[in-house]
Amino acid sequence: MQKDSKQWFVIINPTSGNGKAKQKWPEIKRLLHHYKFDFEFAFTEYSKHSVSLVQKALKNSFKHIICVGGDGTLHNTINGIMNQSEIPSSAINIGVIPIGTGNDWIKTHAIANHIESAIKIISEGYIAYQDLGKIEFENSNKPSVYFNNLAGIGFDGYVVSKVERYKKWGALAYLFGALSGIFSFNNFESKVTINSKEISGKTLMILVGLCKYSGGGMRLTDSPNPFDGLLDISIAQNLNKFEIITNLPRLFNGKITKHKKVKTLKTDALKIEVDENKLPFIQADGELIGTGNFKVSILAKAFSFYRKKNPDLF
Structure with missing residues (x-):
């Protein structure tokens, strides 16, 4: 069954931010509902688990992914996308709710290091396309x-x-x-x-x-x-x-x-x-x-x- 274009898959790394991602998930979940996101979610359970989670989501026709975690969670999610052939990478859009140790990538793009502000950015729907190495x-x-x-x-x-x-x-x-x-x-x-x-x-x-x-x-x-x-x-x-x-x-x-x-x-x-x-x-x-x-x-x-x-x- 094809997913509606407004449906999202959320990947949460509970260990990100020294455990803050798990602690803050109830608030994040509430805000996602508040901003009318229709979503399913899963927690990572081991290193690089987000690779297989995102690939499973893509097989289920999700094209809108939200990462709750740090730079490593985003890195592994991107690698999950790039090492699959179900959906072209350019057709998959990622939103980031940053809760990590460094949160370095978001600084270049002025993505807020604040939960509700980051969710607002995703809800506004502007998409940028950057290079990968x-x-x-x-x-x-x-x-x-x-x-x-x-x-x-x-x-x-x-x-x-x-x-x-x-x-x-x-x-x-x-x-x-x-x-x-x-x-x-x-x-x-x-x-x-x-x-x-x-x-x-x-x-x-x-x-x-x-x-x-x-x-x-x-x-x-x-x-x-x-x-x-x-x-x-x-x-x-x-x-x-x-x-x-x-x-x-x-x-x-x-x-x-x-x-x-x-x-x-x-x-x-x-x-x-x-x-x-x-x-x-x-x-x-x-x-x-x-x-x-x-x-x-x-x-x-x-x-x-x-x-x-x-x-x-x-």
Whole structure:
């Protein structure tokens, strides 16, 4: 049976926001009814459960999805959409009620970090289409991973591996993760290939951005635009531990991209290779996704979502 176009499927990650999503669900449910949403819902029960939940919803002909959770919940929902063939991704619209640790993606699009305001944005019905990044692992049977905000390899992945223990501190968890990782992370040998150009050497981290903010408000790429069909690249080369510590404030104001050891550029595709016995972590939207060599490409306007119609934004 075809679902009415006004029917919604709501995915709630009860652990998001250090358990706040579960705590606030009764209020969210009441407000959804108040704003006349006709919906079914499900709670995630394990890591990446939102992937299978959204795919089941699509098989039942839902095309309007609401994510209640943080950046990881949205990331996994998008991957559920992109790794299915029931419905074209451009025909599936996502609304976000942000309750997470960093809530970084919403900052680029001025989506309110307030329950009722976020629900109002969805109810107003304005849809935007932004680019997605696609990660393909080399010499591996792993499926492709899609990201909507920022991906990277190296120190940022190491920080993500530390964040879980600090999540009770909210967005500060990423700063604490960075501070705890400075003295135990070692720079790695990498080679980045963009078109025919190669950039190689000892590296702190390589970042591939679409949107402005990550890691609880850090600004790690120079001029990201989620609508321009390009990936915004930062290659932080062989910064030593003293340089990392003295430049921590510049991670938040965007000035880190002006450091003499940081190369920035824009492209629609690149390849990253690592030459180390102990491979550094790769993260996408704050989720650890693996290790090894990989390629990244852009999928223009592949992700449709609800936001305010605001001429001051992109």
